[in-house]
Amino acid sequence: MSESTHHEMWEKLNMDLEAHDGLLEVLGKFYGDIYLSQENRLKGAEYLDFVLSEVHGLRIKELQDAKAQGRKVVGTFCVFVPEEITLAADAIHVGLCAGAEAGSELAEQLVPRNTCALIKSFIGFKMAKLCPYIESSDMIVGETTCDGKKKAYEAFNEIAPTYVMEVPQTKSEAARDLWKSEVLRYMKAVEELTGVTITAEKLKEGIKVINGKRRALQRLTRLRAASPAPISGRDALLVNQISFYDDPVRFTAKINELCDELEARIETGDGVAPADTPRLMLSGCPMAVPNWKLPYVVESSGAVIVGEESCIGTRNSRDLVDESGETLEAMIDAIADRYMKIDCACFTPNQERLDNITSLAKDLKADGVIHYSLLFCQPYSHESMKVDKALQVEGIPMLSIETDYSMEDVEQLKTRIEAFVETLA
Amino acid sequence: MIAGLDIGSRSIELVTLIDGVVAEARKLPTTFDPVSQCFKLLDGLRPASLVGTGYGRNLIQRLGLDCECSTITEIKAHALGAAHLFPEARTVLDIGGQDTKAMSLAGGRVLKFEMNDRCAAGTGKFLEYTAGVFQIPVEEFGPYAMKGENPPEISSICTVFAETEATSLMARGERPEAIALGLHKAIVKRTANMLRRVGLNFPLVFTGGVANNPCVLDLLAKSVGGEIGRDILVPDNPDHMGALGAALHRHHGNAADAR
Ligand code: SF4
Numbered sequence: 001m002s003e004s005t006h007h008e009m010w011e012k013l014n015m016d017l018e019a020h021d022g023l024l025e026v027l028g029k030f031y032g033d034i035y036l037s038q039e040n041r042l043k044g045a046e047y048l049d050f051v052l053s054e055v056h057g058l059r060i061k062e063l064q065d066a067k068a069q070g071r072k073v074v075g076t077f078c079v080f081v082p083e084e085i086t087l088a089a090d091a092i093h094v095g096l097c098a099g100a101e102a103g104s105e106l107a108e109q110l111v112p113r114n115t116c117a118l119i120k121s122f123i124g125f126k127m128a129k130l131c132p133y134i135e136s137s138d139m140i141v142g143e144t145t146c147d148g149k150k151k152a153y154e155a156f157n158e159i160a161p162t163y164v165m166e167v168p169q170t171k172s173e174a175a176r177d178l179w180k181s182e183v184l185r186y187m188k189a190v191e192e193l194t195g196v197t198i199t200a201e202k203l204k205e206g207i208k209v210i211n212g213k214r215r216a217l218q219r220l221t222r223l224r225a226a227s228p229a230p231i232s233g234r235d236a237l238l239v240n241q242i243s244f245y246d247d248p249v250r251f252t253a254k255i256n257e258l259c260d261e262l263e264a265r266i267e268t269g270d271g272v273a274p275a276d277t278p279r280l281m282l283s284g285c286p287m288a289v290p291n292w293k294l295p296y297v298v299e300s301s302g303a304v305i306v307g308e309e310s311c312i313g314t315r316n317s318r319d320l321v322d323e324s325g326e327t328l329e330a331m332i333d334a335i336a337d338r339y340m341k342i343d344c345a346c347f348t349p350n351q352e353r354l355d356n357i358t359s360l361a362k363d364l365k366a367d368g369v370i371h372y373s374l375l376f377c378q379p380y381s382h383e384s385m386k387v388d389k390a391l392q393v394e395g396i397p398m399l400s401i402e403t404d405y406s407m408e409d410v411e412q413l414k415t416r417i418e419a420f421v422e423t424l425a
Numbered sequence: 426m427i428a429g430l431d432i433g434s435r436s437i438e439l440v441t442l443i444d445g446v447v448a449e450a451r452k453l454p455t456t457f458d459p460v461s462q463c464f465k466l467l468d469g470l471r472p473a474s475l476v477g478t479g480y481g482r483n484l485i486q487r488l489g490l491d492c493e494c495s496t497i498t499e500i501k502a503h504a505l506g507a508a509h510l511f512p513e514a515r516t517v518l519d520i521g522g523q524d525t526k527a528m529s530l531a532g533g534r535v536l537k538f539e540m541n542d543r544c545a546a547g548t549g550k551f552l553e554y555t556a557g558v559f560q561i562p563v564e565e566f567g568p569y570a571m572k573g574e575n576p577p578e579i580s581s582i583c584t585v586f587a588e589t590e591a592t593s594l595m596a597r598g599e600r601p602e603a604i605a606l607g608l609h610k611a612i613v614k615r616t617a618n619m620l621r622r623v624g625l626n627f628p629l630v631f632t633g634g635v636a637n638n639p640c641v642l643d644l645l646a647k648s649v650g651g652e653i654g655r656d657i658l659v660p661d662n663p664d665h666m667g668a669l670g671a672a673l674h675r676h677h678g679n680a681a682d683a684r
């Protein structure tokens with residue numbers, strides 16, 4: 001997608017230029033089909049288009065410029081890594097989860113074939129030298145959220161030094177203590193990396209910036225409760241995806257502008273689809289760029305997506321860090337508490353996720369829910385059954401989809417999703 | 426005249442309705458040129474409305490006909506067709522060329538459905554392919570298998586692996602009819618599971634091309650414990666149910682559905 005002027009930069013990053021050109025070409029075409037073809041799109045979407053067209057270009061240039069000035073880049077794979085701490089050390093925090101199949105075959109040299117597409121993708125991206133974010137990262141942070149990832153980081157560590165945070169799997173007192181100690185350990189690691197000492201003042205600023213980003217995303221979530229739906233699910237997903245890459249301050253400003261536009265639209269009753277279009281919520285596994293397959297199929301099947309219960313969605317933005325703490329200690333506690341509220345399927349038991357899904361579906365006036373799990377993802381596949389039961393009690397129909405990043409099942413997905421939409425109409 | 430066109434992976438069926446009554450029912454193999462097959466089926470007919478269903482349903486937009494065109498999924502189409510012929514139907518099973526679908530109905534509407542994903546394991550394709558291994562036309566494969574006794578367990582419903590299993594069973598000296606029966610049992614086992622997942626209630630209407638296979642029907646009745654003709658109902662032309670349902674959809678004339 002980007003201009004060839006970036007080639008030199010990519011070369012310096014030791015990327016495979018030919019393979020990368022191929023990836024950008026596919027990505028560009030995909031983006032055109034899925035995004036640019038939409039009708040009645042928002043003006044604010046220009047920002048999304050621009051950021052995405054420069055996702056491997058200008059944004060990487062920004063990172064390189066910052067690095068030249070001595071700042072560090074931290075790449076992460078999960079919403080559990082506290083961004084406010086990264087920021088407090090004046091480092092840049094980027095989400096790395098890759099959403100494309102490229103390199104997946106290579107990944108099978110390091111992880112078993114029966115591994116979820118998300119893991120294969122990030123390993124494959126590194127092995128195939130496709131991702132400028134991985135190559136720009138001074139520190140890559142993994143976490144022990146599921147067995148697949150836990151073991152994958154051991155393998156990944158052989159090709160890219162990886163720091164791993166131990167995320168507990170229950171929400172007990174002991175688990176919270178463990179997590180707090182991990183937050184502190186992470187703070188030390190970031191301080192060591194950057195040579196910056198995190199002060200109360202800096203951390204307060206970090207908390208404010210990241211809360212601001214979350215507030216903008218929360219605002220977007222709330223506006224999507226309007227009928228007719230003011231924004232397509234595809235565009236909203238893109239907003240969520242970009243929140244992991246772009247500069248948080250710029251992102252917050254742009255998304256607030258987008259929300260202003262949405263408010264004006266809602267005011268005039270304008271929407272992306274007629275008011276009687278079935279409203280669906282997506283729930284489940286994260287959808288990293290450019291994993292747009294399911295949203296695209298859903299929105300070409302006569303439905304509109306009004307929310308994402310996902311890490312690239314509300315799980316990333318629902319809870320704020322309490323801003324009242326003044327000391328470093330109080331702020332670390334507030335951060336630990338906020339992150340312990342994340343309802344990843346990796347927790348046991350995990351009743352709060354079920355409660356959050358049903359209340360979100362009701363708030364967004366969703367007519368149905370599509371539960372999305374990646375093939376071989378144990379945590380989310382298990383929970384899909386529980387989610388189905390919980391939604392049944394509320395009278396909200398659910399369709400469970402299990403898929404990966406390949407395109408071979410698109411026709412079957414279309415049939416299932418259209419049939420689901422027919423049952424709602 | 427309303428026409429329903431069910432463009433499946435293996436065959437295309439056409440049903441026309443005049444004043445809600447079936448006027449015409451035609452069928453052709455899909456081939457690699459489904460568009461011309463559609464034209465052949467429509468030859469001499471000038472429907473006012475055409476409803477497409479099945480895997481290739483969107484092809485009807487490409488026919489360039491000057492009639493009103495719309496589509497519904499085969500899941501809805503089979504449910505509509507089944508509920509029309511058997512208003513008391515509670516569950517529908519459709520085994521077609523490359524998909525198996527199970528739906529539970531309430532008042533003629535689909536409540537819940539299940540469908541195989543990606544591979545064609547345990548579908549009509551499976552029977553067609555394995556019949557080929559026995560060098561028997563697929564239409565005769567069911568009656569052939571019914572002659573089998575003491576079927577060996579076939580553990581795979583993957584078309585390719587099942588062939589491997591069948592050939593190694595043959596090499597071990599198992600009777601071919603028994604192996605054929607084992608293959609049928611493998612399909613039915615998987616189908617029964619799918620039916621249970623949507624909540625099997627009788628009467629069950631069995632549609633799609635595979636409903637013509639007496640061995641599958643017989644094994645299904647044994648497996649889910651129902652009586653053929655009372656609990657398990659098979660329409661006269663089970664493979665035309667999708668096309669019938671599609672035409673009925675327009676006949677019921679739900680304007681909102683024309684979206
Ligand atoms: S699903 Fe769990 S492991 Fe994956 S990004 Fe979300 S919180 Fe992290």
Ligand code: SF4
Pocket residue numbers: 116117118119145146147148149285286374376377378379380
């Ligand atoms: S939680 Fe699921 S999707 Fe996420 S990394 Fe683990 S297996 Fe993959």
